[in-house]
Amino acid sequence: MAQITLDKLAHSYLANPKSDADFALKQIDYVWEDGGAYALLGPSGCGKTTLLNIISGLLIPSSGHVRFDTTDVTELSPEARNIAQVFQFPVIYDTMTVEENLAFPLVNRGVDKSEIGKRVKDMLETLELSDKAKRRAQGLTADEKQKISLGRGLVRYDVNAILFDEPLTVIDPHMKWQLRTKLKELHEQFNHTMIYVTHDQTEALTFADKVVVMYEGEVVQIGTPEELFDEPAHTFVGYFIGSPGMNIMPGQVQGNSVRVADHSFTLNREYPALSGVTEIGIRPEFIRIVDRANAGADGITMQVNAVENIGRHQIVRGLVNGVTIDAVVEEGVAIPTDAYAVFDTNRMNVYQDSHLVRAKI
Numbered sequence: 053m054a055q056i057t058l059d060k061l062a063h064s065y066l067a068n069p070k071s072d073a074d075f076a077l078k079q080i081d082y083v084w085e086d087g088g089a090y091a092l093l094g095p096s097g098c099g100k101t102t103l104l105n106i107i108s109g110l111l112i113p114s115s116g117h118v119r120f121d122t123t124d125v126t127e128l129s130p131e132a133r134n135i136a137q138v139f140q141f142p143v144i145y146d147t148m149t150v151e152e153n154l155a156f157p158l159v160n161r162g163v164d165k166s167e168i169g170k171r172v173k174d175m176l177e178t179l180e181l182s183d184k185a186k187r188r189a190q191g192l193t194a195d196e197k198q199k200i201s202l203g204r205g206l207v208r209y210d211v212n213a214i215l216f217d218e219p220l221t222v223i224d225p226h227m228k229w230q231l232r233t234k235l236k237e238l239h240e241q242f243n244h245t246m247i248y249v250t251h252d253q254t255e256a257l258t259f260a261d262k263v264v265v266m267y268e269g270e271v272v273q274i275g276t277p278e279e280l281f282d283e284p285a286h287t288f289v290g291y292f293i294g295s296p297g298m299n300i301m302p303g304q305v306q307g308n309s310v311r312v313a314d315h316s317f318t319l320n321r322e323y324p325a326l327s328g329v330t331e332i333g334i335r336p337e338f339i340r341i342v343d344r345a346n347a348g349a350d351g352i353t354m355q356v357n358a359v360e361n362i363g364r365h366q367i368v369r370g371l372v373n374g375v376t377i378d379a380v381v382e383e384g385v386a387i388p389t390d391a392y393a394v395f396d397t398n399r400m401n402v403y404q405d406s407h408l409v410r411a412k413i
């Protein structure tokens with residue numbers, strides 16, 4: 053296993069990139085800790101696969117270096133990097149049996165026969181495929197084939213890292229949850245450095261200790277699931293993480309006073325003087341909807357347009373000063389038509405030109 057360092061790494065698919073927009077991956081400096089479980093999360097086209105391919109050696113970056121511990125591997129082939137990769141679709145040998153498929157990466161590396169037998173048996177049990185060990189892979193379901201692909205990556209104990217590129221795309225929804233849990237268990241057991249690419253926030257947040265959020269070729273935040281929820285560093289993270297995402301509204305900030313629409317909130321913290329576009333972010337979970345008649349002066353007029361029941365909660369959708377706002381309210385709570393949205397001032401975040409502004413201490 054290895055610590056993986058990305059040193060001033062950037063990539064453009066163009067021969068002569070001229071501006072930032074020409075880069076599929078804008079400059080990134082980051083150290084992936086040895087034994088960490090990371091998710092690379094972002095929408096389609098944000099550069100996740102480009103970054104993963106640079107780490108695996110399928111792509112040589114336009115600039116910068118990749119180091120595994122102290123070794124510079126920037127120009128080394130994937131084979132020379134000693135990594136395991138699991139792709140979106142199963143990569144297995146149809147004519148081999150399930151156990152032969154799992155043994156193959158170990159046979160190739162000259163691992164001792166008895167050791168191979170032990171590891172394959174363990175992996176068959178882990179993946180709940182013991183009863184299919186002697187069956188040819190041909191004819192198995194897509195789920196089962198992808199489980200074998202995962203197993204072929206995980207059966208190797210000596211790898212520097214295991215890279216997963218949207219590995220659960222072909223997996224049945226109920227099985228996805230099971231395999232995610234399994235991967236987490238395997239990570240705890242073997243402590244491999246794992247990097248998991250996905251555009252699905254549930255997959256990222258349940259699998260990873262740290263989530264790397266990408267947007268338009270840039271890493272906009274690296275944090276624990278809690279950090280991404282509580283303090284999104286960029287409005288995109290606020291919007292992308294959470295269901296529904298964070299509400300973002302235009303606002304003005306002066307010291308400890310935040311003005312949104314026709315209402316000023318007094319906060320228990322001070323902000324520095326801001327320039328540029330100022331926005332206020334608040335998650336739907338931290339907005340209460342109350343009847344205007346009972347609200348006193350502590351809310352903002354909200355025009356309620358729809359109420360969706362989603363089991364234990366209801367999502368209230370409406371407009372505040374022309375901006376669409378969502379609030380998450382417990383089930384059974386009556387939603388007044390003449391409503392005020394009351395914000396939890398401790399949970400309001402301030403953004404300048406899309407980036408989080410920290411309050412002065």
Ligand SMILES: Nc1ncnc2c1ncn2[C@@H]1O[C@H](COP(=O)(O)OP(=O)(O)OP(=O)(O)O)[C@@H](O)[C@H]1O
Pocket residue numbers: 065076094095096097098099100101102103251
């Ligand atoms: N071989 C290539 N040649 C030219 N441009 C490419 C190539 N591969 C990717 N790109 C471009 O680079 C950008 C990042 O693509 P990348 O595949 O890394 O994103 P992604 O986040 O993995 O997307 P997805 O989730 O759809 O796979 C996109 O604009 C894409 O069109």
